[in-house]
Amino acid sequence: MKKLSANTLTLGATAGILLLLYAIASVRFSDQYFFTASAFMNLLTGNAHLFIIAIGMTFVILSGGIDLSVGATLCLTTVVAAKLLQIEGISFPLVVFLSLSLGTSLGAGMGVLIHVFKQAPFLVTLAGMFFARGLAQIISLESIPVKHSGYSALQDWYVFMPDWSGKSGLAYFDGPAITVVHILIVIVLLISLTIAHCTNFGRNVYAIGGNEVSAEMMQVPIGKTKVLIYALSGFCASLAGLVFLINVPSGNAAHGLALELDAIAAVVIGGTLLSGGCGSMLGTLMGVLIFGIVQMAIRFEPGIGSYWTRIILGLLFLTFIVLQRTLSRIVNE
Amino acid sequence: MNPLSLIPKQAQHIVWPVLAILLLLVINVFDISAILASMGGEETTRPLMSLRFFNITLNDSGQLSGPLISILIHGSKIMVLAIGMTLVIATGGVDLSVGAVFAIAGACVAAGLAQLDPAASSSSTIILIVLGTLLLSLCLGIWNGFLVSVLKVQPIVATFVLMVAGRGIAQILNDGQVVFIEQASFLALGRGYVLGIPMPVWVVASTLLATVVLLRKTALGLFVEAVGDNKSASHFVGIRVGTIEIFVYAYCGLCAGVAGIVYAAFNQSSDPNTSGLYLELDAILAVVIGGTPLMGGRFFILGSICGALLIQTLNSTILFQGFGIQYTLFVKSIVIVLVCLIQSPTFRTSLLSYLPQKENA
Numbered sequence: 001m002k003k004l005s006a007n008t009l010t011l012g013a014t015a016g017i018l019l020l021l022y023a024i025a026s027v028r029f030s031d032q033y034f035f036t037a038s039a040f041m042n043l044l045t046g047n048a049h050l051f052i053i054a055i056g057m058t059f060v061i062l063s064g065g066i067d068l069s070v071g072a073t074l075c076l077t078t079v080v081a082a083k084l085l086q087i088e089g090i091s092f093p094l095v096v097f098l099s100l101s102l103g104t105s106l107g108a109g110m111g112v113l114i115h116v117f118k119q120a121p122f123l124v125t126l127a128g129m130f131f132a133r134g135l136a137q138i139i140s141l142e143s144i145p146v147k148h149s150g151y152s153a154l155q156d157w158y159v160f161m162p163d164w165s166g167k168s169g170l171a172y173f174d175g176p177a178i179t180v181v182h183i184l185i186v187i188v189l190l191i192s193l194t195i196a197h198c199t200n201f202g203r204n205v206y207a208i209g210g211n212e213v214s215a216e217m218m219q220v221p222i223g224k225t226k227v228l229i230y231a232l233s234g235f236c237a238s239l240a241g242l243v244f245l246i247n248v249p250s251g252n253a254a255h256g257l258a259l260e261l262d263a264i265a266a267v268v269i270g271g272t273l274l275s276g277g278c279g280s281m282l283g284t285l286m287g288v289l290i291f292g293i294v295q296m297a298i299r300f301e302p303g304i305g306s307y308w309t310r311i312i313l314g315l316l317f318l319t320f321i322v323l324q325r326t327l328s329r330i331v332n333e
Numbered sequence: 334m335n336p337l338s339l340i341p342k343q344a345q346h347i348v349w350p351v352l353a354i355l356l357l358l359v360i361n362v363f364d365i366s367a368i369l370a371s372m373g374g375e376e377t378t379r380p381l382m383s384l385r386f387f388n389i390t391l392n393d394s395g396q397l398s399g400p401l402i403s404i405l406i407h408g409s410k411i412m413v414l415a416i417g418m419t420l421v422i423a424t425g426g427v428d429l430s431v432g433a434v435f436a437i438a439g440a441c442v443a444a445g446l447a448q449l450d451p452a453a454s455s456s457s458t459i460i461l462i463v464l465g466t467l468l469l470s471l472c473l474g475i476w477n478g479f480l481v482s483v484l485k486v487q488p489i490v491a492t493f494v495l496m497v498a499g500r501g502i503a504q505i506l507n508d509g510q511v512v513f514i515e516q517a518s519f520l521a522l523g524r525g526y527v528l529g530i531p532m533p534v535w536v537v538a539s540t541l542l543a544t545v546v547l548l549r550k551t552a553l554g555l556f557v558e559a560v561g562d563n564k565s566a567s568h569f570v571g572i573r574v575g576t577i578e579i580f581v582y583a584y585c586g587l588c589a590g591v592a593g594i595v596y597a598a599f600n601q602s603s604d605p606n607t608s609g610l611y612l613e614l615d616a617i618l619a620v621v622i623g624g625t626p627l628m629g630g631r632f633f634i635l636g637s638i639c640g641a642l643l644i645q646t647l648n649s650t651i652l653f654q655g656f657g658i659q660y661t662l663f664v665k666s667i668v669i670v671l672v673c674l675i676q677s678p679t680f681r682t683s684l685l686s687y688l689p690q691k692e693n694a
Binding site: 066113116117118119120122123124126127128129130131133134135137138141253257258261264265268274275305306307308309310311313314315317318321322325 | 427484485486487489490491493494495496497498499500501502504505508509610614617618621627658659660661662663664665666667669670673674677678679680
């Protein structure tokens, strides 16, 4: 029960900071239509790949590990998918299947190295990062454009929705719209919540992160779970790569540089303990939104360079670590 | 008889990296792309074997040059960073922020020098700027140490803060632009030669000497190993664990600062956006290759130097063989996996279980 209450407290703190930031930005940038449904939907679209990666990363961090390879896996997926889509008459579902299995098998491979050979996750996923980005660079140093009917169908599909601020039609396009990306975000969130809270696998992840030795004593299948966790993270990263291609229609070996840092930061800001065993998917969604709002606000604010994003992110990260430490200390006493 | 027992005990941990470096050097005798072409049946005019890689020439102004010398020059930043990283890893920590501190140091020194008139800047101001930059990197290191030892944050998390924020700080210092450095007396730090040997090599040598003297000739090295081995036991025998931790992170920050300054001088510019990106990973890799375990405890500074040299020799070999820079990361990833496997007890025992069976049969 003690751990649960610390969890709820941090989740509450994250939600509070998210609402506060959103309110401040809405007032500060009211003349730039920040508080509109269009802007909010754009915020979701722009950070969809980060969110999907962060969900995979949440599972990894919950188990007490870390995955540095996700940015590079995203990059490799964009390059491979773009290359595959250039083949005449290839079917779109096949490309999606191949891309997703690429990321998944890469992740599973790293999981095997981590579990069987008892290596530090940090070192193995570092090798995975070099491997994926290196492979992407070998495939092509140039940017590969994606012009496929499957992708244009995904990009063109949308449904208009009512705007809560009554300012519809004024913002970036005809009005707020729900796109494929938004639907994917909801699906990923729902599935990840189900996996984390309603399956044996999810409970095993929390158990391993809480205490690996006691988890093993309680017959938790450590090896199987760990391989699955990294495979899941790889799957999420390649799914994020496919989503990234909807927003930026080109495969490039420079995509997703340092994205793993953003993802880790978003997960921790979302209240997941880096030591594992404590955290939630909803928190990660909030962490990604906080990241997105900070980024958007800095873009709107005149006279501030985009490099402030990282500094503010670092400060938020620090605040949360200190907050988590203090909270868990108070709860434990 | 175990062939390893012929080698003195102190040198055993560097056997593997040294063997790997030698292997890479031998590979460079051959021109692989020419060999592949001739095996494919193509006519090639290039010689299949040459000692071009080992050419060391002394030019008119008494400066050594050649592929081997450039490995030393380009490897200097990894070597200096690896020296600092060795100490941090020896205490059971890790410093992810060295790449960021490296970039900040370069940006800071470039921003300072850009304020001066290139023609009329006195050497005392330049020295002041360099010292100021070193102080800044020392402070950044102390900040990491403070987070780890006083706030008790895990090292990966604590140094991650500066890894994320640090590049932003470097970009602010240089306003996101590449800043060029024109003061010749400063550039000598990276491009100058003393006794025919390039300046960066002297910097590595003096950092190495200072570190070895500081750690191996005093009790400090023993304290660092003790903290890495068992924190609470060290505390109970009266070692100030917190102070030692702050010291190693501060030292690592200082090393990153030194490397950043020398690299800025070598490049004649500071690029806050890309300099030092993923450099922390190279440094950690060098330490691990050198035989210092990530769990902490014993540490091998010379091993880390060999690890750094191995990484740079690998980079240079790929370029020298004409494979293009895009193969570097891929090959590096395979090296990491091999190092992981060789160091893994599971892999070793499963490998050894094959060997005796063959001998018996």
